[in-house]
Amino acid sequence: MKAQLKLQIAGLFGLMAFIATSPTMAAGDAAAGKAKAQVCFACHGVNGAGPANPVWPKLAGQHAKYTAKQLADFKKGETRKDPAMAGQVASLSAADMANLGAFFAEQTPKAGGAAKDKVALGERIYRGGNEKSGVAACAGCHSPTGAGNPAANFPRLSGQNAAYTLKTLSDFAKGTRSNDNGSMMRTIAERMTDAEKSAVASYIEGLH
Template sequence: MLRMLGFLVLLLPLAASATDAAAITQQGNGKGAAPCMACHGPAGGGMDINGYPRLAGLDAAYLQKQLDDFANGTRANPVMQPNASALSEDERAALAKYYSALPLPAHPAASAAAKPGADGERLATRGDWSRALPACTQCHAPGGVGVGANFPPLAGQPAGYIASQLRAWRQGTRHNDPLQLMQHVAKQLTPQEIDAVAGWFAAQPLPAKGSAP
């Protein structure tokens, strides 16, 4: 009996962490952080019409880095900075784990802003070496399903979100990439190419529901 009680005590912090993360997504933390679901949807699938990204199934280390960067001002965003700053370090870590464990949506939402075309596919899958521009899929994996903590999934993300981030890299307003890789890539793209690449990735299918990228 005592052994069983000891085991339950060990589980309590894990259960509290999971409960807290779920509660924050639905209700906020009562200390200035708004409910995550207000922008990212009840299941973390994002909101295409507003360009809010999918969080479900993303790498936990990637998610935590982004939250930490918003909190410390390394990554700028008028919505995310105050919300991440209102979260404790433990809350940011719990949220990252929570969202990484959520299943992927069955299919990306249809996007009126997504305009997949030849230029988008060519640049995403082959790049343009005459401009020292590598293919996006060389880092983000075939189909844009993502690789580890540094190269997040692009497939099925809202076209508006992908394009806004590429413009931020291009303008230098976002600069939390490893070795400044994205800054170099984005500066090689024209505004039209940014929209084409964003549209192509937004139209790509996600892995089967319940699987991770």
């Protein structure tokens, strides 16, 4: 009951953050995005389906607005920084970002798989969190299937490479990635043990 209430409050908070920051983003044009996306395939795989290096993210199937927001955040270079992405976003306009978001949202990612020995702990954290340490259930915002919540700009997680998810959770925990409105991810990641982060990252790769 208590956990349920906390989730509802968290969801409401996310929605408020979304309303406060996102209404200026226009819907993108996927065909225009496709032309701009060719250079991205070298690192993110053809159509963003899956990169050669699992510490890099899949982009295929991600919500358009979330992708556009990440590109804008990389370009500002304050709350999300990456040396490989900095050069990619320097010349992109807001319209380019929206178009790229629309293109990748329409693509299909390669399926992944979870490590058998990590499923039990990973699933427990994903669905129920850890009440003792105050880790909120991932499913509350990212949905039970990992589909995310496009209206609230909660990203899709299902099938994402475990190595990338683990790196990202560690970046949130250290605060080197701080582009989560209201510290929604930082407060969660900093309370997770290394074993929990690793298990949930593996579980997410197998989630669909």
